[in-house]
């Protein structure tokens with residue numbers, strides 16, 4: 001029989017994001033965010049879904065936190081909605097917004113749950129988008145001002161802080177592919193956005209240190225492993241470029257203090273307008289971080305091609321049998337490879353801040369959700385995580401995506417990632433089979449043979 005024991009101080013938990021669960025989009029003085037605007041423009045989100053109500057977590061957080069406790073969650077990742085705190089992005093603080101997060105965090109602490117706070121999970125105040133959004137250098141300073149307010153308000157209560165979540169998705173999906181808010185389609189803008197996101201990150205870390213905050217601060221990245229689709233030299237090079245665009249472009253400046261030279265040159269040759277670098281930017285961006293958040297869902301199989309400009313790559317059909325409801329290939333070995341690669345190339349302490357899958361869940365006649373596919377997904381990925389740790393990856397915790405079904409951005413409510421099912425018409429919560437299974441893994445730290 002197999003066992004996968006994790007260390008006693010390994011942290012177990014779950015993640016969620018403000019916009020995806022809170023609802024109450026215009027309550028208690030909250031300002032409009034770019035995601036409110038994006039949803040309210042018809043045609044952007046599947047089925048015309050919006051975040052107006054979502055899981056109504058804004059009103060039901062006590063019930064939700066009780067459920068987290070019941071499942072054995074030790075760390076819960078939440079994000080702060082910037083426009084709840086600053087409805088116009090800067091200027092006057094909305095005290096009701098601040099009070100909401102103070103209450104949520106106190107409630108978690110009273111229930112023995114450690115809050116892990118993400119400052120930016122994509123819901124930029126619309127007013128700041130009107131002023132150029134992240135393409136505007138000033139947005140990075142406004143972000144640092146907002147971060148400072150949150151540090152002060154939650155001082156001493158939060159052990160883990162993250163600045164920006166998945167800058168690559170914000171820059172690329174939001175500003176290059178245009179399939180997420182704010183819906184811009186320009187690669188050069190995306191690189192300028194990326195640069196300012198990284199500056200915003202660095203400026204917030206600087207404030208954190210200057211304010212003498214306790215706890216740890218880091219950034220969260222998205223890590224598809226890029227494999228060459230064949231052994232051909234041109235495909236190998238294509239995979240290096242794909243990885244350069246998605247991973248190295250965002251992590252090298254933070255950890256190594258510079259953009260990857262091969263990519264910089266490649267983009268110049270493709271006629272891309274590169275970001276404006278000002279004196280001091282490098283130093284700001286490369287502030288020392290305490291940990292790196294790793295989000296892993298799937299891997300990419302890459303070949304040289306013309307589908308994607310400016311990297312000049314195409315994505316090949318992945319050599320796997322199973323795909324999730326998102327159409328993402330299930331490839332747990334890619335998780336192992338991602339963790340080992342971060343350890344090897346960046347040598348930094350990691351926390352897995354997202355991992356999970358969307359599957360077609362149904363409530364059966366007994367009122368239960370038997371999501372075996374999700375149990376299998378988590379099972380297989382945790383085994384790879386265990387293997388990576390055995391082989392030297394310094395991973396300190398694992399947070400599943402997500403604690404509950406929620407608003408999956410442009411896909412709306414159709415795609416369910418939760419370990420708790422949400423019946424949207426009634427807002428009833430049903431713990432799925434995967435939630436029960438995960439709870440047992442947490443309580444036994446993986447030591448029980450029957451779980452594997």
Ligand code: FCB
Nearest residue numbers: 017166169401408409417
């Ligand atoms: C990640 C996002 C998260 C969720 C999952 C499925 O990229 O951070 O909000 O949408 O994907």
